[in-house]
Amino acid sequence: MDHLDRLEAQSIFILREAYKKFGKLGMLWSIGKDSTVMLWLAKKAFFGHCPFPFIHVDTTHKIPEMIAFRDRMAKEYNIELIVHKNQEALDAGMGPDKGRLVCCKALKTDGLQQVVTKYEFEGLILGIRRDEEGSRSKERVFSERNKDSEWDYTNQAPELWDQFKTDFPKGNHIRVHPILHWNEMDIWAYIEREKIELVDLYFAKNGKRYRSLGCAPCTGQIDSNAVTVAQIIEELKNTKVGERAGRAQDQEDSYAMQKLRKDGYM
Amino acid sequence: MDIAREVLNIVVVGHVDHGKSTVIGRLLYDTKSLPEGAIDRVKKIAKEKGKPFEYAYLLDAFEEEQKQGITIDTTQLQFRTDKRDYVIIDAPGHKEFLKNMISGAASAEAALLIIDANEGIQEQSKRHGYILSLLGIQKAYVLVNKMDLIQYSEEKFNNIKQEMNEFLHSLHVYPLKYIPVSAFHGENITALSDKMPWYKGEPVLEAIDLFEKDKGLEGKPLRFPIQDVYKFDNRRIIAGRIEAGTLKTGDEILISPSNKVTKVKSIEYWVEKDKTESISAGMSVGITVEDEFFNQRGEFISHTYDAPITADTFKASLFWMGKNDLVKNKEYKLKLATQEVECEIYAINKVIDATTLENLENASQAKTNDVAEVTIKTKREICFDEFKNNQNTGRFVIVDGYDVCGGGIVTGLAQERQSVSKFSKQDDEIVVKCFDEYYYVLSEGGIKKVEGVPHSFNIGDVIPSTGVTYEYPADFNVVDIKKRLVAKIRKSKLQDITSFDECSYESIPSIDPQGAFIKIHSAEDFTKFAIDLAKLQQSENSKIAAFANEWFDFMKFRQIRYLNETKSLEIEYQI
Numbered sequence A: 001m002d003h004l005d006r007l008e009a010q011s012i013f014i015l016r017e018a019y020k021k022f023g024k025l026g027m028l029w030s031i032g033k034d035s036t037v038m039l040w041l042a043k044k045a046f047f048g049h050c051p052f053p054f055i056h057v058d059t060t061h062k063i064p065e066m067i068a069f070r071d072r073m074a075k076e077y078n079i080e081l082i083v084h085k086n087q088e089a090l091d092a093g094m095g096p097d098k099g100r101l102v103c104c105k106a107l108k109t110d111g112l113q114q115v116v117t118k119y120e121f122e123g124l125i126l127g128i129r130r131d132e133e134g135s136r137s138k139e140r141v142f143s144e145r146n147k148d149s150e151w152d153y154t155n156q157a158p159e160l161w162d163q164f165k166t167d168f169p170k171g172n173h174i175r176v177h178p179i180l181h182w183n184e185m186d187i188w189a190y191i192e193r194e195k196i197e198l199v200d201l202y203f204a205k206n207g208k209r210y211r212s213l214g215c216a217p218c219t220g221q222i223d224s225n226a227v228t229v230a231q232i233i234e235e236l237k238n239t240k241v242g243e244r245a246g247r248a249q250d251q252e253d254s255y256a257m258q259k260l261r262k263d264g265y266m
Numbered sequence B: 001m002d003i004a005r006e007v008l009n010i011v012v013v014g015h016v017d018h019g020k021s022t023v024i025g026r027l028l029y030d031t032k033s034l035p036e037g038a039i040d041r042v043k044k045i046a047k048e049k050g051k052p053f054e055y056a057y058l059l060d061a062f063e064e065e066q067k068q069g070i071t072i073d074t075t076q077l078q079f080r081t082d083k084r085d086y087v088i089i090d091a092p093g094h095k096e097f098l099k100n101m102i103s104g105a106a107s108a109e110a111a112l113l114i115i116d117a118n119e120g121i122q123e124q125s126k127r128h129g130y131i132l133s134l135l136g137i138q139k140a141y142v143l144v145n146k147m148d149l150i151q152y153s154e155e156k157f158n159n160i161k162q163e164m165n166e167f168l169h170s171l172h173v174y175p176l177k178y179i180p181v182s183a184f185h186g187e188n189i190t191a192l193s194d195k196m197p198w199y200k201g202e203p204v205l206e207a208i209d210l211f212e213k214d215k216g217l218e219g220k221p222l223r224f225p226i227q228d229v230y231k232f233d234n235r236r237i238i239a240g241r242i243e244a245g246t247l248k249t250g251d252e253i254l255i256s257p258s259n260k261v262t263k264v265k266s267i268e269y270w271v272e273k274d275k276t277e278s279i280s281a282g283m284s285v286g287i288t289v290e291d292e293f294f295n296q297r298g299e300f301i302s303h304t305y306d307a308p309i310t311a312d313t314f315k316a317s318l319f320w321m322g323k324n325d326l327v328k329n330k331e332y333k334l335k336l337a338t339q340e341v342e343c344e345i346y347a348i349n350k351v352i353d354a355t356t357l358e359n360l361e362n363a364s365q366a367k368t369n370d371v372a373e374v375t376i377k378t379k380r381e382i383c384f385d386e387f388k389n390n391q392n393t394g395r396f397v398i399v400d401g402y403d404v405c406g407g408g409i410v411t412g413l414a415q416e417r418q419s420v421s422k423f424s425k426q427d428d429e430i431v432v433k434c435f436d437e438y439y440y441v442l443s444e445g446g447i448k449k450v451e452g453v454p455h456s457f458n459i460g461d462v463i464p465s466t467g468v469t470y471e472y473p474a475d476f477n478v479v480d481i482k483k484r485l486v487a488k489i490r491k492s493k494l495q496d497i498t499s500f501d502e503c504s505y506e507s508i509p510s511i512d513p514q515g516a517f518i519k520i521h522s523a524e525d526f527t528k529f530a531i532d533l534a535k536l537q538q539s540e541n542s543k544i545a546a547f548a549n550e551w552f553d554f555m556k557f558r559q560i561r562y563l564n565e566t567k568s569l570e571i572e573y574q575i
């Protein structure tokens, strides 16, 4: 087994544990590279089937190509898709002009919380990775959230030998993180090896491309001429800039992500 | 990136404030493994907080951690040398966060134990050393840190080395190296320090490349715990991760503890390029088998010639991290590989203070942060190995309430092994002797009983309906007249156990747990039997023989065979 085989095997093991343990399980699909890799891993774990719904929390500020890609892939992969918007907040005019963190909280965190409550999810699969930023680096693979989706990060349950947390009071839910142990380079190397189709936005047009995909107003492009996965891998080898440098919400203050994530952000 | 590269997980442990996070931060900094801006961000935070710069902030990401200058939870970072990739795991040193230290250390293969040269060996230095030995981490270096505070003194370094060696050796932990360092000042981290010319070894960065990785588990006996069984399409796929060994299409396999034998029909895959005829340790796989038994999560697949231990009582060493004490006679949940079973602590043989190594014999409870030697009894039989033979299938966790509260390793079997065979369904249990064999032994001139290998049969398990000296039909009932329970055997499998009161006449034979035919031939017989049984229960034991003589025919399904002598009379079930 090589490095990617080991990462893949561990992720599949985690996905299967989640499927076995949670009656109500859903996977968050942000259309980005990480969650698209997870979709692929789920297909592998369940031999071509996807035995749980995929959830897209739509902020309506997503880049249009992402929505087109989402709908096409959902058909091709034959997956059940739940699209949810925090309509109330949108009707009240919520947008990044109200403050980036306020907007993230309303449209993503609260939107997600609404989905959890509505469908009574016990388990939510998310494609976060330890190398993304500090508070994620401290995450567990099975990470409990209370009924308000809050994360009690200073008092996390022990997790050892792949015996995950599967007992919790009703109303709480578990965030399952199958690719927590991957890094950005692993993701690209895996996409290259498995030939996974991605939304075009990752590939350079007119000297620019997205390295990380979020909402249009808060995600910047980087200068790049990489038009293939192999070229992206080459580019990453030679960069020292952090992956999420283009994500505005991370830069707001030193603990912005910690605060967002404490309240239930992905 | 070269994907064929080796990866080694190293955990950094030791007493609070001895410099674990600083060692890692400095290693990352000196090897230029940090993304742009990381150091600037830490400088900014230090300035905002009005504190001096700390490398530890690179790992201690939470605001609470930076404020208090303490690691609360474990984290993992990756970096690389020319030789291989590393996952370096930071563990908290504060006693209160031992559960987080263990969460981090449990996935490591090697360890760096940090000791502050100025403070010397402290409580958690020892406790962490003990935990390493329990986790089976044998590759360890001791880093004597903050050498700057003791003027880089060789003598003090040697004193610490001697004292720590004494402690660790008694735990069978043998540190491969002691390295004097000053993490904050970068001495002996990536390059040899000119402040300590007396040190003749390698700097940390070179030393970790010398850790030899464990050999793969592919060559060990096959252990494939069933994780789940899928029936999404016309395939019935048994899914799971291979914990040890190698499995090929066509291999004969044994499924334990139900004792079923079948063959691997196919190895399943989704994308064509994953097609294979051979799978091995570490892989998450799916197979189909030739005989479609009822399989379920928790069962172990092995080769027929190398089965795991099946038992319901075993000895273990465990560490306890629960808020509530670990006590005897309380119901806990035990998780071992994919098995989950209720268990109780049958005996606490010893409680050990992990820092003084003082023993408390026959204690009645273990407190948080204690280490204990216990005997555990599970509600039904489970499969496992001794930890020394197979780490993955020799360790388990104990859940109390909602949380994992203890972790343990199997050190051996308890003396009191199961000695009888039984049918069981949750709390209902019928002890059976119907699979015992009877021989007339010519050399001894008498009849001798040979007991079957003790085994627990659960619902769905195939039972040995044909022996050497007995033969039951495929469908029959076993009536336990004392417990008023009936075990229903259908197609030679244990289908159900119900109360006698819920049963009515069926046109198939019934036997008692000894194997005697119960002379019920009609519905009237059944009614009379029920009445007699009710009467029997109200009278004394002396009436049992009369009852048995009236109703039981011991020889109907049995015969007594001749044997020259009673050599090699151990019988195995042929199923």
Ligand SMILES: Nc1nc2c(ncn2[C@@H]2O[C@H](COP(=O)(O)OP(=O)(O)OP(=O)(O)O)[C@@H](O)[C@H]2O)c(=O)[nH]1
Residues within 6 Å of the ligand: B014, B015, B016, B017, B018, B019, B020, B021, B022, B023, B054, B055, B056, B069, B070, B071, B072, B091, B092, B093, B094, B145, B146, B147, B148, B149, B181, B182, B183, B184, B185
């Ligand atoms: N003088 C000196 N101070 C050091 C050295 N290494 C670490 N320190 C300081 O020791 C303090 C504790 O260091 P940390 O790295 O946070 O210690 P730790 O072991 O990670 O602590 P916990 O994770 O909370 O258990 C910090 O203030 C460091 O700057 C060293 O080599 N020399």
Ligand SMILES: [Mg+2]
Residues within 6 Å of the ligand: B020, B021, B022, B056, B070, B071, B090, B091, B092, B093
């Ligand atoms: Mg620390």
